[in-house]
Amino acid sequence: MSYKFDFAFMADRWPDFVAGAWLTIQLTVLAIALGFALGTVCALARVYGGPVLRRLVGAYVEAIRNTPLLIQIFIVYFGLSSLGLKLSADVSAVIALTVNMGAYSTEIMRAGIQSIQRTQLEAADCLGLTRLQTILHVVLLPAMERVYPALSSQFVLLMLASSITSQISVEELTATASLVQSDTYRSFEVYLIVAVAYLALSALYRFSFWLIGRGLFARKRRLGTSL
Amino acid sequence: MNQLGTNHLLYLLIAAQWTVVLSLIAFAGGSVLGLAIALMRVSKLGVLRSLASGYIQLIQGTPLLILLFLSYFGLGIIGLKLVPLVAAGISLTLYAGAFLGEIWRGCIEAVPKTQWEASDCLGLNRAQQYAYVVLPQAVRIAIPPTVGFMVQIVKNTSLASVIGFVELARAGQIVNNSTFEPFVIFSCVAAIYFALCYPLSVASRYLERKANAGR
Amino acid sequence: MPEGEAVVRVQDVIKEFGPLRVLDGVGFDVVRGQTVAIVGRSGSGKSTLLRCIAGLETIQGGSIEVCGHAVGQPGSAARAQLRRDVGMVFQSYNLFPHLTVERNITLALMLVKKESKDSARQKAAEVLRLVGLTDKLLAYPEQLSGGQQQRVAIARSLALQPQIMLFDEVTSALDPELTAEVLAVMEDLARRGMTMITVTHEMGFARRVASLLVFMHQGKVWEIGPTAELFANPKTAEFRQFVGSEL
Numbered sequence: 109m110s111y112k113f114d115f116a117f118m119a120d121r122w123p124d125f126v127a128g129a130w131l132t133i134q135l136t137v138l139a140i141a142l143g144f145a146l147g148t149v150c151a152l153a154r155v156y157g158g159p160v161l162r163r164l165v166g167a168y169v170e171a172i173r174n175t176p177l178l179i180q181i182f183i184v185y186f187g188l189s190s191l192g193l194k195l196s197a198d199v200s201a202v203i204a205l206t207v208n209m210g211a212y213s214t215e216i217m218r219a220g221i222q223s224i225q226r227t228q229l230e231a232a233d234c235l236g237l238t239r240l241q242t243i244l245h246v247v248l249l250p251a252m253e254r255v256y257p258a259l260s261s262q263f264v265l266l267m268l269a270s271s272i273t274s275q276i277s278v279e280e281l282t283a284t285a286s287l288v289q290s291d292t293y294r295s296f297e298v299y300l301i302v303a304v305a306y307l308a309l310s311a312l313y314r315f316s317f318w319l320i321g322r323g324l325f326a327r328k329r330r331l332g333t334s335l
Numbered sequence: 336m337n338q339l340g341t342n343h344l345l346y347l348l349i350a351a352q353w354t355v356v357l358s359l360i361a362f363a364g365g366s367v368l369g370l371a372i373a374l375m376r377v378s379k380l381g382v383l384r385s386l387a388s389g390y391i392q393l394i395q396g397t398p399l400l401i402l403l404f405l406s407y408f409g410l411g412i413i414g415l416k417l418v419p420l421v422a423a424g425i426s427l428t429l430y431a432g433a434f435l436g437e438i439w440r441g442c443i444e445a446v447p448k449t450q451w452e453a454s455d456c457l458g459l460n461r462a463q464q465y466a467y468v469v470l471p472q473a474v475r476i477a478i479p480p481t482v483g484f485m486v487q488i489v490k491n492t493s494l495a496s497v498i499g500f501v502e503l504a505r506a507g508q509i510v511n512n513s514t515f516e517p518f519v520i521f522s523c524v525a526a527i528y529f530a531l532c533y534p535l536s537v538a539s540r541y542l543e544r545k546a547n548a549g550r
Numbered sequence: 551m552p553e554g555e556a557v558v559r560v561q562d563v564i565k566e567f568g569p570l571r572v573l574d575g576v577g578f579d580v581v582r583g584q585t586v587a588i589v590g591r592s593g594s595g596k597s598t599l600l601r602c603i604a605g606l607e608t609i610q611g612g613s614i615e616v617c618g619h620a621v622g623q624p625g626s627a628a629r630a631q632l633r634r635d636v637g638m639v640f641q642s643y644n645l646f647p648h649l650t651v652e653r654n655i656t657l658a659l660m661l662v663k664k665e666s667k668d669s670a671r672q673k674a675a676e677v678l679r680l681v682g683l684t685d686k687l688l689a690y691p692e693q694l695s696g697g698q699q700q701r702v703a704i705a706r707s708l709a710l711q712p713q714i715m716l717f718d719e720v721t722s723a724l725d726p727e728l729t730a731e732v733l734a735v736m737e738d739l740a741r742r743g744m745t746m747i748t749v750t751h752e753m754g755f756a757r758r759v760a761s762l763l764v765f766m767h768q769g770k771v772w773e774i775g776p777t778a779e780l781f782a783n784p785k786t787a788e789f790r791q792f793v794g795s796e797l
């Protein structure tokens with residue numbers, strides 16, 4: 109038998125895919141930003157915090173990194189609502205993705221922060237920087253610069269993993285595909301299209317993070333060398 | 336409504352065996368493919384290098400869930416019956432192959448260039464250099480990150496549930512559909528996954544530390 | 551120049567790394583049984599020259615002939631022959647860390663020379679006796695001192711019975727005592743009539759053992775001749791200065 113590919117459905121369904129991709133972007137940009145912030149705070153707690161705090165953060169990181177995102181999403185969406193906390197699918201998705209992103213960011217940022225030598229802190233202290241200034245300018249930015257490649261690949265992985273939120277019927281890109289394929293019965297073609305869309309999104313994200321990295325670190329490096 | 340009981344827990348544990356089986360299939364298939372990809376990536380032939388790196392970029396730029404659907408429906412197209420285990424096995428193999436290939440390429444490249452030169456001077460041909468000198472050393476470097484990646488494999492087998500393969504995650508959904516206690520059930524499911532993955536994580540870190548200390 | 555058949559002929563060799571010309575028309579002959587010392591400042595191209603002779607680099611001009619075979623152009627038949635004729639010992643030993651001393655030595659004997667396990671083991675024992683390490687047969691490289699590792703590396707090359715041995719600063723990673731034990735092994739080899747080309751910073755060793763001295767400077771053979779003669783009256787200011795600084 110020979111299979112005839114048929115992409116005719118795209119003629120009138122393409123707006124659905126665009127809408128799905130747009131929701132994927134919104135969800136993941138939000139989750140990446142929030143998750144990275146969460147991870148940074150946790151990483152600081154893990155390095156500079158007291159023993160209790162360190163253990164708590166450690167437990168959080170291990171719990172998330174050793175369980176599937178799918179189950180995490182189920183717990184937030186189905187689990188919390190059964191406990192009386194009703195959340196929409198979109199909000200559940202952002203929460204689950206953020207918590208997940210937070211754990212991975214913690215690990216990556218921890219490595220970065222630990223690579224900053226104590227003498228740097230002492231130097232900043234002697235210069236009269238406040239604690240917050242020290243953390244921001246002497247610890248976080250240099251730490252982030254060192255682990256930026258690992259961070260940005262983790263960000264891209266999160267964007268790809270967001271396809272799992274389709275399982276709680278968040279109408280993002282993958283869910284759009286399910287919808288269209290059940291209307292058209294062109295399953296393989298639909299998922300091929302979506303695969304290409306995700307490849308394009310990956311490239312877009314990679315490029316964006318590269319640009320952001322240049323903006324964040326290039327200026328600092330120039331200053332750093334000229335001083 | 337069914338009362339949640341030990342028989343449900345038992346059902347989850349039995350389903351967890353399929354998670355393990357699927358993980359092993361993915362790891363075995365991924366290892367074979369990954370080794371080929373890694374060797375292609377360090378090949379002298381530019382064509383092979385580009386093929387392998389194109390493959391890695393393709394797989395690493397597509398969600399595993401989409402790979403899974405493509406395998407599932409792709410098998411249907413070539414006239415095979417839609418067997419979820421086969422589709423899941425194939426897509427997880429494709430996925431693991433790309434990531435292991437990339438990890439192992441790094442390990443092969445971590446073997447000093449001088450080891451190639453020394454074995455070259457002794458007259459070993461390229462296959463012999465790989466088999467007796469480079470790969471045995473690369474394997475040692477590769478063990479910690481490989482064990483670490485097994486955690487990703489185990490977790491990602493949960494996606495096979497979406498095409499109806501009854502492993503741990505799917506079993507959780509099934510139990511939930513009859514008992515409606517999602518928080519408890521999915522927490523149990525998470526705990527079982529944790530019990531499978533955490534030892535691997537710990538082992539990976541331990542091996543990593545040991546390898547670093549040995550240097 | 552001593553009489554006899556030239557086993558290594560280096561002629562007008564040019565070697566470039568991108569825009570950088572590292573060897574600029576290098577030429578000399580080595581006669582069977584001769585010990586040659588190559589000396590010169592850091593960066594003068596000594597290692598590169600040796601690596602070219604060992605077939606580890608391709609050359610951009612000139613020719614290198616070892617035992618009648620051309621070196622430096624890709625081609626596997628000639629290469630296999632070269633590997634039989636030439637042994638190389640590196641500054642960083644480059645033993646295989648995952649194999650025992652014995653296996654380091656028997657590996658190529660069995661894989662390349664297709665010898666039986668027994669005969670390979672016998673040879674390993676023999677060459678280890680030559681370098682004075684009979685008791686280290688089953689040790690792993692990391693369990694040995696630097697000097698011992700280097701002697702194993704020499705034994706590993708010797709076991710393949712090459713016609714020519716190349717040594718690239720084999721003692722410069724070692725402290726004086728360990729240097730002495732390695733140099734003793736090399737002197738012994740020279741006395742047994744092995745053809746050797748050694749890049750070295752050990753002027754004492756060069757004077758004692760080498761019959762031909764090659765002084766490299768800026769990628770060229772700046773001065774060449776019988777060792778004693780060259781040391782007795784250096785012709786160029788550069789060599790005089792070099793000898794002065796190395797003393």
Ligand SMILES: Nc1ncnc2c1ncn2[C@@H]1O[C@H](COP(=O)(O)OP(=O)(O)OP(=O)(O)O)[C@@H](O)[C@H]1O
Binds near residue numbers: 590591598
């Ligand atoms: N693989 C390479 N790529 C680029 N340049 C190289 C390479 N190998 C050597 N060079 C350059 O060639 C020049 C000669 O190097 P070489 O190692 O032959 O010097 P050398 O005489 O052995 O010095 P030393 O006494 O320090 O070992 C140096 O300028 C070096 O930087």
Ligand SMILES: [Mg+2]
Binds near residue numbers: 596597598719
């Ligand atoms: Mg050198």
